[in-house]
Amino acid sequence: MINNRGGSTYYNNSWTMQVLNITEFVEFIYTKYPEANIIELGTAYGGLTNLLCDFYGKIRSYDNNPTAIAYSKHAEDSFLIGDLHDDLFLKEQFKSNLEEEKVTIFFIDGGDKALEFNKVKKYAKPGDILMVHDYMINQEDFETRGKDVWNHFEVGEDDLDLEGITRAPFFDRGISYAWGAYQKQ
């Protein structure tokens, strides 16, 4: 893996907007939830998608910009195009998750992560994990420890509609990678 100074990371030559040690976090999640169904919101250049595919095989990753496909390696059939802020599109894509047997882990990392979290939670079933990126608990948390983790703060706990949702058991670990980790009850 080659890193750059901005805190962004290359995973097998595809750019991922993640902390340098993101592989270690994905490996941790895989060890805990090896059978999970994975959905990424916000593909960008496909680095995290490819990393998730290397652990899980086929996953689903959504973006409204088809550029990402050009950068994908083995993950071509995991890339899906659509507007994640469109309620009809979300319903069409995600309503079947409510009947899915496996735990689903949502990696929420699109253009407005709090909005996406609040929309997608409707399609999460009990036990599903909702991960939201560019996260610290609040601005103060970002100022005190977050800046050592990641260069961007977008979502705090108060931005999230947490009715029926609690912090996931590995919430504290998620913070070390700029991911907020929650679980549907």
Ligand SMILES: C[S@@+](CC[C@H](N)C(=O)[O-])C[C@H]1O[C@@H](n2cnc3c(N)ncnc32)[C@H](O)[C@@H]1O
């Ligand atoms: C922060 S990047 C994703 C980074 C990627 N998950 C990674 O780890 O490398 C956000 C992506 O969300 C996409 N996006 C923004 N608004 C969107 C929308 N309304 N629907 C779908 N994708 C959107 C952008 O095109 C961009 O590629």
